[in-house]
Amino acid sequence: QKEVEQNSGPLSVPEGAIASLNCTYSDRGSQSFFWYRQYSGKSPELIMSIYSNGDKEDGRFTAQLNKASQYVSLLIRDSQPSDSATYLCAVNPRWGSYIPTFGRGTSLIVHP
Amino acid sequence: SQTIHQWPATLVQPVGSPLSLECTVEGTSNPNLYWYRQAAGRGLQLLFYSVGIGQISSEVPQNLSASRPQDRQFILSSKKLLLSDSGFYLCAWSVQQGGGYTFGSGTRLTVV
Numbered sequence: 451q452k453e454v455e456q457n458s459g460p461l462s463v464p465e466g467a468i469a470s471l472n473c474t475y476s477d478r479g480s481q482s483f484f485w486y487r488q489y490s491g492k493s494p495e496l497i498m499s500i501y502s503n504g505d506k507e508d509g510r511f512t513a514q515l516n517k518a519s520q521y522v523s524l525l526i527r528d529s530q531p532s533d534s535a536t537y538l539c540a541v542n543p544r545w546g547s548y549i550p551t552f553g554r555g556t557s558l559i560v561h562p
Numbered sequence: 563s564q565t566i567h568q569w570p571a572t573l574v575q576p577v578g579s580p581l582s583l584e585c586t587v588e589g590t591s592n593p594n595l596y597w598y599r600q601a602a603g604r605g606l607q608l609l610f611y612s613v614g615i616g617q618i619s620s621e622v623p624q625n626l627s628a629s630r631p632q633d634r635q636f637i638l639s640s641k642k643l644l645l646s647d648s649g650f651y652l653c654a655w656s657v658q659q660g661g662g663y664t665f666g667s668g669t670r671l672t673v674v
Binding site: 482484486491492493494495496499538540548549550552553554555 | 594605606608611613652656658661663664665667670
């Protein structure tokens with residue numbers, strides 16, 4: 451069974467710090483990786499996608515993928531209280547697959 | 563640009579009553595459509611997905627059903643609700659080749 455594991459947290463960081471969120475997956479053949487942000491009571495929002503090993507940066511967000519070690523990370527630089535949310539990792543098992551496996555999410559709290 | 567509409571936002575229904583939740587997508591053709599449920603404090607559970615009109619795949623056998631009468635319309639139904647059907651119902655779409663999801667705003671269903 452394909453699994454995606456995330457530490458449920460909460461991860462608490464001070465405002466302005468770097469928040470590091472991690473996700474591991476079991477299916478070595480996985481090809482597509484996504485990070486979603488979900489505010490309390492709201493629906494998830496796609497914030498990052500990554501398909502190749504290495505880093506992908508978008509503003510204050512950086513996704514890091516290491517297929518050999520089967521993990522994907524999300525770094526949030528200059529964390530703001532508005533970044534406080536649950537972050538969901540999702541993994542598509544192969545090219546052309548449209549059913550990802552979701553992790554259960556990591557709760558992030560950014561305190562002033 | 564593509565938008566996804568989901569309604570109603572909240573719903574309180576008695577046990578044994580019927581259910582109909584509707585989702586429509588604008589600005590794209592032939593999307594993949596999905597229904598997820600998120601119970602309180604739990605992860606996302608895929609209920610149904612559809613790759614085309616009239617094509618429905620069920621992931622969780624239960625008293626729910628789904629239909630796709632038009633290309634950009636996806637409906638979740640039940641003839642008789644159970645207490646265990648309470649949760650946050652999310653509609654989502656993606657392009658046919660996979661990729662990340664765009665979620666609707668969700669329906670919070672409470673069965674009493």
